[in-house]
Amino acid sequence: MNDVLISFSFDLPSSDTRPSPAIVHGHVCPRPGIAAGSVAELLSQYMSVYRGRDPSIGQRLGFWRDHLGMLAVTEVTDDHVYEGLRHLRETPALRYLGKDANDRPIHKVRGKRTPATVNRYLAALGGVFSWAIRERQVPRGWQSPCRRGLRLFGEASGNTRFLAEDERARLLQACRSSKWPRLYMLVVMALTTGARRGEMLGLRWSDIDFSRQEARIATTKNGSPKVLPLVPVVMEELRRLHEADTAKFKQGCPAKYVFRATRGRGGPCHFHPFWYQALADAKVEDCRFHDLRHSCASYLAQNGASLLEIADVLGHKQLAMTKRYSHLTTATKKALVGRVLGDIR
Numbered sequence: 001m002n003d004v005l006i007s008f009s010f011d012l013p014s015s016d017t018r019p020s021p022a023i024v025h026g027h028v029c030p031r032p033g034i035a036a037g038s039v040a041e042l043l044s045q046y047m048s049v050y051r052g053r054d055p056s057i058g059q060r061l062g063f064w065r066d067h068l069g070m071l072a073v074t075e076v077t078d079d080h081v082y083e084g085l086r087h088l089r090e091t092p093a094l095r096y097l098g099k100d101a102n103d104r105p106i107h108k109v110r111g112k113r114t115p116a117t118v119n120r121y122l123a124a125l126g127g128v129f130s131w132a133i134r135e136r137q138v139p140r141g142w143q144s145p146c147r148r149g150l151r152l153f154g155e156a157s158g159n160t161r162f163l164a165e166d167e168r169a170r171l172l173q174a175c176r177s178s179k180w181p182r183l184y185m186l187v188v189m190a191l192t193t194g195a196r197r198g199e200m201l202g203l204r205w206s207d208i209d210f211s212r213q214e215a216r217i218a219t220t221k222n223g224s225p226k227v228l229p230l231v232p233v234v235m236e237e238l239r240r241l242h243e244a245d246t247a248k249f250k251q252g253c254p255a256k257y258v259f260r261a262t263r264g265r266g267g268p269c270h271f272h273p274f275w276y277q278a279l280a281d282a283k284v285e286d287c288r289f290h291d292l293r294h295s296c297a298s299y300l301a302q303n304g305a306s307l308l309e310i311a312d313v314l315g316h317k318q319l320a321m322t323k324r325y326s327h328l329t330t331a332t333k334k335a336l337v338g339r340v341l342g343d344i345r
Contacts, residue, residue, distance in 0.1 A: 040069035046128045055198045060124040078149040088118045162295035170282035180274040182259050185237040193228040194296035194314045201268040206254035226315050
């Protein structure tokens with residue numbers, strides 16, 4: 001999968017990289033061609049109105065269009081969905097690396113998908129069918145096949161890896177020396193706001209409120225708007241880079257991405273090569289970019305923030321998502337209980 005922030009145009013990989021059609025109880029699900037009432041048509045309708053910021057949604061629904069596209073929506077059964085999930089579990093995932101000199105896509109085998117990843121494919125398809133029911137795109141009484149006879153695969157407990165103080169210092173120093181001059185600001189913003197990668201890469205200069213020291217995200221992954229409070233070091237970097245972009249783009253600056261690529265058309269930067277180089281230079285191991293979000297939450301928990309406050313910072317709708325940090329708030333809870341209830345005899 002391409003790691004850059006993608007537009008939701010529902011583009012699919014070229015035909016030579018698509019998986020084979022699924023065969024369910026002797027029925028072949030052919031490659032998609034848009035037809036009235038078909039799954040392919042429904043998926044296209046859904047993507048035309050999709051306003052979320054999940055960068056993986058197009059790729060996941062593209063898989064389902066390959067496997068179920070020619071079927072009528074009302075013909076899809078839980079068996080069809082199950083076969084698609086089985087295919088996902090048994091075939092290796094591919095990572096998109098770009099195109100060769102003949103404009104053909106280049107992929108790298110990444111190994112088998114995790115149960116959590118397969119569950120996200122099921123959730124993506126289930127979300128489309130739920131939308132279709134709400135929008136009266138299917139006959140009354142039709143039930144989503146994702147809700148019948150299917151179970152989520154067991155997932156490992158969430159990884160709460162966070163940077164130790166010395167790791168953080170080394171990483172930030174390496175980011176300052178990066179060949180991409182905006183890596184330091186991106187990493188500091190991730191550490192101090194807990195924002196998701198896609199949320200930050202989608203920021204344009206018009207989303208930055210310099211007077212209020214905030215960044216506005218119109219729609220997050222869970223569909224809600226969010227405001228990121230920006231600490232002084234981030235504001236300092238933003239002002240410096242904004243001044244440079246204003247001098248370069250003049251009146252066009254507000255529409256430019258904050259974390260734009262230095263080459264090409266100015267879209268969000270595919271920054272992972274610079275990120276991996278910074279990790280290597282800093283000698284920080286076993287660290288994903290998403291772990292910066294965990295680090296932010298962990299620092300807040302260790303310094304007295306409640307789980308409700310952490311959930312508000314991260315933008316979690318459900319407190320259950322934040323409970324992975326509960327063990328870090330033990331000292332705070334002890335102090336609270338002692339202060340309020342310690343004198344009871």
